[in-house]
Amino acid sequence: MELIIHPKNEELTGEKLREYLNIYYTRLPRYIKLMNMYRGEHEILIQDSKPNNKPDNRLVVNFAKYIVDTLNGYFIGNPIKTAHEDASISDKMKEIAKRNNQNDNNAELSKLCSIYGHAYEYLYQDEDANTRVTYLSPEEAFVIYDDTIQQDVLFGIYPMTDEDKKEHGYIYTDYGRHYYYSDSKGQLYIEDEFEEHYFGDVPIIEYIENAERQATFENVETLINAYDKAISEKANDVDYFADAYLAVLGVELDDETLENIRNNRIINLKSYDPGGQNVHFLDKPNADTTQENLIERLEKLIFQISMVSNINDESFGASSGIALQYKLQSMENLSLMKERKFQAGMMKRFKMIFNIPTNFPQSNKDDYINIDFSFTRNIPANVLEEAQTAQMLSGIVSDYTKLNTLSIVDNVQDELERIENQEADSAFNIFAELNKPLVQDDEQLLE
Template structure:
């Protein structure tokens, strides 16, 4: 088996001495950091290819033409990523605010930006690359704030080298296509708190004032190490691909078993008769019992291969800390508690990611509230309320039994919080009171206005 190896180092944060940009961010400095960033692209490409299913097993040297050479790639990275996202953020993240005016402004902003889909894409890119970037800008001719996202292949942020790790500037860049007069040359923009500068072919072209007073870029991180969700198991996945490919080669090799004829000589015509007509007729010997015709049995490592594949698959899910929900054992989790234990590792990882996302969302609304056209108070972002919900199967009968058992022990509102069908316990209590009042009024009306029957019939 080929040796499994981690091909690329983890990314490092790009840092800069703040004194280097006292007079602005020069193109020489930008070129310097684009060069550093380019060194990271191989890793990002590798992780992206893993998610898309284009694994390194397809790049291994070809075997001799007479040997089976099956290349199989099992797309664990996509399964791990999509399963985790569906569980942790399948229910959209909710953002609210106690001030009705700000809440309405936030609602309009989220509607404009289709925020549920936008957040889902940011989360997916974080899982693939370990981090990603959200970019804010003002829509032309309007006061509307718009959002888009860029992968870390397209944009990077340079931080200062102090303990504050303050963002100094960001660079978004690309290269002109082959059809352009500047084919292969860089273009993009430099983002600082004061201005946004465009550059092309190694020179600055124009600049605009930055309306936010802050770098309009928010970094989303899966973790502080900026490690992708399936990156810790990349080596295990490559080993699994190699093993299952070799197993397919063994199956193909067994299908081409050799026929051995011992004690008799076959001429060329006899060989073709056996191959084409599936007929064996050996003659020309006085002692037929000395003739032996059989297929050569090749040694098999089927048991060893299956054990290795099972071990690798188990380790992949265990180390990635994402549940294999297609596993038959999940069918035995009939209670909420049993299911919670099976999802515990994934839940812990989701909670850790929640904290990173919350910081990023607060930075998003700090940018949003920095404009008076969005919020009257620039500090309004401090009071936003962020709610995360896990997307797990609900056992409503079990919830109802639990809620009933809590009667007389906790408040009605706490009772109702146990029920997943109740989104707003306080509002539900108000509705229950209204229904109860309506029922009492109805009973009272029937009692007062129903005519009494004549005693004499």
Template sequence: YQDEESQTKMTAVKPDELFVVYDDTLKQRALFAVRYGYHENNSQTSSDQNLGDVYGEILTRDSIIAFDGEKKEDPQENPYGYIPVVEYRLNDERIGLFETVGGLIEEYNRVISEKANDVEAFAEAYLAILGAEVDEDNVKRIRDERVINFYGTDNASDVVVQFLTKPTADGTQENLLDRLEKQIYQISMVANISDEAYGNATSGVSLAYKLQAMSNLALGFDRKIEKSLKKRYKIFCSLATNVPDPDAWKEIVITTSRNIPNNRAEETSIAKDAEGLVSKRTQLSLLSYVDDPDAELERIQEEETKDSELIQGLFAEHDHEEVDDGEAGIEK
């Protein structure tokens, strides 16, 4: 959108506040977008609100039309020539990672809650005394002094003192928690980096295998993000006040990286072994701690040029000193 100073600005909009309508052709071209909201003075839920409570704007390639209920304002010109909306989506179904495992997460939380209830029930277990009468004062003394002493009965074996506790299923609960945890990570294709197995990875290859499922998911998301970012810069470059060349967005190169542990010693060894087999740029790209191989090549070239100039200067100074010594000998 354009602010008061005619500067192009961008903002994030929640998925439940905007939607895009596409056509049903193979291209699935966007037709228009609708940004909407509800008036704050309505105490009803969104499902009970009527059309008069909705406000927002309709965004097309040519115009922007604001509306409030059934009332529409005059269309405003869209300066971009494109629908000024960029959709970032994880998948075609537009669902998050957690939605496919939402039921498993709820079950996991329920089992954890039940285990907490079991601990609380054990701490508050009732003391059952069978075969002997205990008055109120003795009950208080047992509670405070933690001493039980019954005497005067004809048969002491008839007296039973025990806590009333329900059967425990700790083993079954733990097995269920382990199974649910594995299923949550497996179905969502997210690696459990806190697992001990990742700490036992001895090489980058073994760690890469453990992260392969999540890496594949991230690679697919990278492609969608790259497409959305290019569309974002395409809209930005459509105004001559931002960029003189409307096709400048085509020259932007988008790169993504992974925030995962790397064995730098192993990377350096691999890069050294690639000497003479690949170009310098490819060799530098094997190192995760080199963000921009092209810039690194330029810095290397600058250092080599400075070293060469320094060496030439030292030789020139050395030759000049020898000439002076020779001339001095002749004069003597």
């Protein structure tokens, strides 16, 4: 998907905005189709009905949802850890994250990226001057980049439509928010007045799944549709054989005989010419083996091409150690790429949060660069093995790095503070014990 580009030093006019909005509108059908795939509203459900009352099953096997949820459960099922070397900054970051329920926001943002190929995050100040963060789907907003080599975001567009289907919305820049609207002829107008913000950048951040902005299941969409069709035809064949016609040749049956056959399920025909009578069910050629081979092949290809592991496979649960890592390798490669893209978006988020004076002093506004992000894959953890590894790292790496290898430690900075307090309490208790006054009674003195 190509970026929407606007010359950096050129004013955004109503005519140009119309051009960019038209590009956005042409993308909406793709977004709707991708979300429908995730929700289970697949192509087979809207196909033409089969003629002559033939069996017409419409089965949906929602691989799209499985792929998205499995990848994101693996990637961000464990919340992202953020830490800063300055304890006061780390505490403030934690406060902002709690206020915004950021772990849930990150998970939803990651899921939207996998469904659409990209998604957006929106920052704003609430009525109490608190910085708030939420997520937006590509159906709700889009961004416009400049024409420089850095391709920085110039504008964030939040389009809306009123009851009369007139277009209006907001244009976000690095200094404020403009309102735009349309007249009865569809001509767009941008107001000169704006509502100022203090983020220092466009407060709509684009997060991408990959450089192509391709959905996680988009390259296997045709395979998923083929699987739905194959398994639906399999069900049609089952219905066909259940409703197969009985052919009785060489003799004419009256209504009473037909009723007797239906009730007793016995056919007993008399004839002086036995060779002229034939009773059998009409059936079409059986393609069961071919269908099963196709279904099995499609399932393997879906997981292979999407690079997401089939964790429900019987052999998967029996794997451990290095064998499990090999089975997860392709999904790990996807997650590593997703992690780099996600971290880039988070850096923009914190850059703007640090630029708000009510969050951090202006002397610390560049300290967002020193934030450490830790992504922990959501796999069964061998805590004993992790503890042994951390123990072997003693004297080789810092305590911070050592604790960061432990999945049971949610926040490394908090854990370091707990250790420090524990050591201080222990030292105090030892000192108090050593300096306890020696009390001797009279009997001890006499001895």
